[in-house]
Amino acid sequence: MIEQLDRIKNKLEQLKRFDKDLKLFGADTHEYLLNPILTSEQVTQFETDHKIDLPKDYVSFLTTIGNGGAGPFYGVNTLGDSRIIYFDNKEKGNHQYFDLSKAFPHIESWNVENELQELYEKIEKANEAGNEELEEELFKQKWEIIGGEEHDFGRLNTTDYGCGVTISLIVNGQEKGNMWTDDRTNDAGLYPTIELGNKGRITFLNWYELWLDNSLKEIQSKTQNGR
Template sequence: MSIHQDTLERINAKIAQLKALDTAQNLFGTESHNYEIQAPLSDTTISQFEKSHQITLPPAYRVFLQQIGNGGTGPYYGLESLEDGVFASLDYKEAKYGLQNLSQPFPHTDEWNLPGDVYNMSEEEYLAWQEECFQDDIANGLLRIANFGCGISINLVVNGDAYGEIWVDDRCNDNGIYPDFYFGNESRLDFLAWYELWLDISIKEMEN
């Protein structure tokens, strides 16, 4: 049995366990996904997406799409579908609000924010600062995988030196872009490790 297959079996069991523990749907975000998972994607569909965006999806995410599902049950407001991950804004899923450029590498390996003291800027300076923060190339290579709320997205790096890692895009709150340590992890996580850690934390919360 492959490492991924073993992990996927554990994840499936933990999804069922969490759903059984949270029949009242008290866990944050469950009203959005209702513990439902969209159908898995075929290898052909995934390959077409990869070809269209000139990328190869990280193996840990690809196998999840193929064997568990394409969005639904997951952290915060649930996992985004693969096709919705290309929108620049998860609050406004329309092309007119911008699309992620996955074909270009994510330019960061360490947390990033534009220098400047936003609390001591004039309105004009702040607007110019924000405009520079939201230049498209700053978030190249990020696939949106979950909506944290408040304009914050959780992302998978699909291109660049940080390939396969989970990162947070918190530019809407002037906090830049940084690796995801929200679950108390000390190291950077791939998709399956991140998702299973969320399950473990959520199960513990429901048990208590």
């Protein structure tokens, strides 16, 4: 793991040098800057408070690389902010949070497409009939179906992919240590992360390094093509 952490540091420095104009997606948000690292004591206190043991590679990142900052897409959230349920529609300081002490319930991709399809047909008919009250009630039913609290167990909101999609690190349950995508907003459900082109399950450090590798190839290609 030490070798991988050293590789990550070196690759991040390379990427920062090569992409001085912040051309890559998300770079103008995080600007390749990392937040200060956490101490082992701070991480241990977090684990104690939330009755979990964080994946070891993630802990190593927090205590060696940084507490969030530069990373895939719009950057990596801090440990504290990663507890916030992204679309909780709460004012700042009154957020809803993931329950880390309970196990993430899924081991395979999850969706309710068929059930939603029937509901969408009812929503469309209500819209065509101008029945706003029924339409609103049906949309509430939709979110009751896909927004059950069990989906918010045992995971951290690691990064914002954009367009309502977030990527999580599973910290409790059979999928502990793996990255999962939450695209319920766009009716694609929850599934093991594939956005960086990986073919199977991927852990935090491997996910982060894959982003670096992909980004270095992309910026080098842009440089060679004069873009």
